Amino acid sequence: MNDIFRNTLKRVKPIRFREPLAETLGALKEEGALDYNFIDVVKMSGHACPTVSAAYLCCQTALEKLYGDTIPVRGEIAVTVYGEPDEGVYGVMAQVFSFLTGAAAATGFKGLGHRFKRKDLLRFHLEKVDPEAMCFEFRRLDNGKAVLVRFYPQRIPFPEEKAKQLSHLLQPVLWEAATEEETKQFQGLWMEKVEHMLLKREGTERWLQLEERRGQNERS
Amino acid sequence: MNAAKTIDVKGLDHAEREGLIFPGVEALKDGETLRIVVEFNPVPLVYLLKAQDNFDISYEKEGPDEWILRVAKGSAQEDQKGQFKELLTQLREGEASPETKEKARTLLQQVDAKTLGVLEQELIREGVSHEEIRRSLCDIHLEVLRDSLVAKRTEVSAPHPVHTFMQEHEIILDNLRELGSLVDRLKGLNSFDGMGEDLEKLEDIAHHLVEAESHHQREEEVLFSELEKRDIVEPPEIMKMDHVEFRKRKQELYQLSHRPREHDFNKFKARVIELGEYLARELESHIFKEDNIIYQIALQVLIPEDWERIKRLCDELGYCCFTPEDQKE
Ligand SMILES: [Fe+2]
Ligand SMILES: [Fe+2]
Numbered sequence: 001m002n003d004i005f006r007n008t009l010k011r012v013k014p015i016r017f018r019e020p021l022a023e024t025l026g027a028l029k030e031e032g033a034l035d036y037n038f039i040d041v042v043k044m045s046g047h048a049c050p051t052v053s054a055a056y057l058c059c060q061t062a063l064e065k066l067y068g069d070t071i072p073v074r075g076e077i078a079v080t081v082y083g084e085p086d087e088g089v090y091g092v093m094a095q096v097f098s099f100l101t102g103a104a105a106a107t108g109f110k111g112l113g114h115r116f117k118r119k120d121l122l123r124f125h126l127e128k129v130d131p132e133a134m135c136f137e138f139r140r141l142d143n144g145k146a147v148l149v150r151f152y153p154q155r156i157p158f159p160e161e162k163a164k165q166l167s168h169l170l171q172p173v174l175w176e177a178a179t180e181e182e183t184k185q186f187q188g189l190w191m192e193k194v195e196h197m198l199l200k201r202e203g204t205e206r207w208l209q210l211e212e213r214r215g216q217n218e219r220s
Numbered sequence: 221m222n223a224a225k226t227i228d229v230k231g232l233d234h235a236e237r238e239g240l241i242f243p244g245v246e247a248l249k250d251g252e253t254l255r256i257v258v259e260f261n262p263v264p265l266v267y268l269l270k271a272q273d274n275f276d277i278s279y280e281k282e283g284p285d286e287w288i289l290r291v292a293k294g295s296a297q298e299d300q301k302g303q304f305k306e307l308l309t310q311l312r313e314g315e316a317s318p319e320t321k322e323k324a325r326t327l328l329q330q331v332d333a334k335t336l337g338v339l340e341q342e343l344i345r346e347g348v349s350h351e352e353i354r355r356s357l358c359d360i361h362l363e364v365l366r367d368s369l370v371a372k373r374t375e376v377s378a379p380h381p382v383h384t385f386m387q388e389h390e391i392i393l394d395n396l397r398e399l400g401s402l403v404d405r406l407k408g409l410n411s412f413d414g415m416g417e418d419l420e421k422l423e424d425i426a427h428h429l430v431e432a433e434s435h436h437q438r439e440e441e442v443l444f445s446e447l448e449k450r451d452i453v454e455p456p457e458i459m460k461m462d463h464v465e466f467r468k469r470k471q472e473l474y475q476l477s478h479r480p481r482e483h484d485f486n487k488f489k490a491r492v493i494e495l496g497e498y499l500a501r502e503l504e505s506h507i508f509k510e511d512n513i514i515y516q517i518a519l520q521v522l523i524p525e526d527w528e529r530i531k532r533l534c535d536e537l538g539y540c541c542f543t544p545e546d547q548k549e
Contacts, residue, residue, distance in 0.1 A: 088536070175430055175471050177478040 005039050006191065009048060012038035012198045015060050015100060019074045021109075021116045033071050036100055038198060044099045049190070050156060051089045053197045055096035057208060058149045062138040063101075065147045065210055073142070074102035078121045080137040082129050090124070090134065097136070098122050137213060146213040155207035158193050165189060224253040224290065231259070241265065242345065245275070248293040255280065256289040263450075265289070337517045341454045373512055374519050381443065381530045382515045384539075384547040388435045389507045391542050395428045396500045403496035412485055419480060422492065426477040429470045429499065431540045436463045439510070442533045443518060450521055455514050462506045469495045 014035040022028050038056055045052045063072045079097045083090035098104055103121035111117030129135040133150035169186040172178035227244045229237040244254055269275050280288040376383050402418055409415055444456035473495045480488055
């Protein structure tokens with residue numbers, strides 16, 4: 001297998017899941033959990049950027065809160081996106097949530113008998129919860145526990161000087177006019193922001209906030 | 221009263237419908253009436269026919285599962301359209317004589333932008349290729365129609381999206397004028413050093429041109445798609461083909477200007493002159509067509525609610541670095 005991803009991206013803590021559908025249908029040679037790595041998300045999205053990174057972290061922190069020391073179960077998590085599918089980057093983030101949790105939109109798996117239904121576990125909601133934040137709810141279907149994630153993209157720390165350099169380099173890169181050096185510089189700055197979000201994890205609480213939600217059908 | 225001829229296009233697809241309706245309308249003689257039976261409300265058709273002035277249009281039946289349109293050809297109106305098409309055909313075939321141009325100009329005093337768009341569509345339907353239209357018809361528009369079109373133009377004020385588009389055009393035109401004079405200066409030079417500040421200036425101009433891509437994107441994804449939804453397909457199609465041509469050349473110019481010294485000066489010079497002259501000429505003419513034809517059709521066809529939606533979608537797509545701040549609000 002070729003392995004050409006940046007090493008730093010490989011150091012991101014994976015999200016561990018159980019996947020009952022794979023267990024039942026025999027895709028696994030033994031019982032066990034599956035690790036979904038950030039690299040897997042990069043493969044799915046086709047790139048790494050602050051939005052994709054934020055989606056990964058939103059999902060990871062929400063699941064840590066919902067499951068504690070136990071292992072999250074794919075297909076037993078419902079996700080509500082408080083935005084429209086084609087609004088801003090809501091759709092891009094939703095795709096990451098869907099890839100990780102198995103929660104699918106209308107195009108998802110309809111299930112086998114009464115089990116494994118993935119369709120409609122991912123929903124888009126028009127109404128906004130917070131005018132400043134992009135909001136997402138992750139809900140456990142087995143016990144009804146839910147968390148609301150608020151993501152404030154504009155609060156992700158990044159030095160103004162570097163942001164300026166990035167936007168300055170964007171056109172030459174997009175129009176394939178950049179020199180080799182400029183391309184490297186651009187990629188370096190881009191990855192710096194991504195790696196800071198994914199690996200440093202300091203000050204994350206400024207731009208990513210969680211709160212527990214009372215569910216209608218919560219059981220304790 | 222004469223018995224009206226009836227064309228029933230229920231169950232046919234778009235192309236088949238047009239293939240029956242337009243020749244049918246075309247064949248109408250003064251005082252004759254055509255009944256068109258459709259399974260939906262033929263709003264775009266009514267727009268197109270009304271734009272031609274010499275038809276009297278009324279609904280004989282309005283739904284719910286069948287609409288019948290009566291198209292009566294007036295007798296008083298001269299056949300403006302026929303004359304016009306004949307003129308355009310003459311103009312297309314070669315250098316227009318001053319008399320032909322003058323005739324066209326007089327005729328055009330009575331024609332508005334929408335009729336013009338319709339005429340363009342008809343020529344395409346009759347088998348004139350897009351490319352040919354691009355080359356000849358549009359140039360003729362520019363040459364012959366300039367004054368009368370500008371005179372008939374509807375002006376809107378901020379924050380109307382058309383106002384923003386037109387303001388951006390003004391800025392793009394300024395930039396193109398700078399490009400034009402830079403190209404003229406370049407013609408007399410024989411080294412990069414001789415270019416002095418123009419080397420940097422060229423990069424600014426090229427950067428400005430690629431920044432304008434967001435303007436074209438808003439046109440295509442928002443405004444043109446609204447027109448296409450209303451069956452006004454060909455004029456936006458022509459504009460989009462222009463955008464593709466511009467994009468290729470803007471990219472090459474931008475690449476040349478960003479890394480000039482990687483090239484041999486004479487090759488660099490020849491390319492910059494060719495690209496610069498093309499863009500200065502063609503983009504200017506493109507902008508003229510948009511200001512005076514496409515945007516004008518849009519202003520006639522779209523209603524205030526449409527413009528609100530268009531504004532919102534434009535806001536979401538974002539603006540060029542040079543779009544005046546007050547337009548973005
Ligand atoms: Fe355009
Ligand atoms: Fe334009």
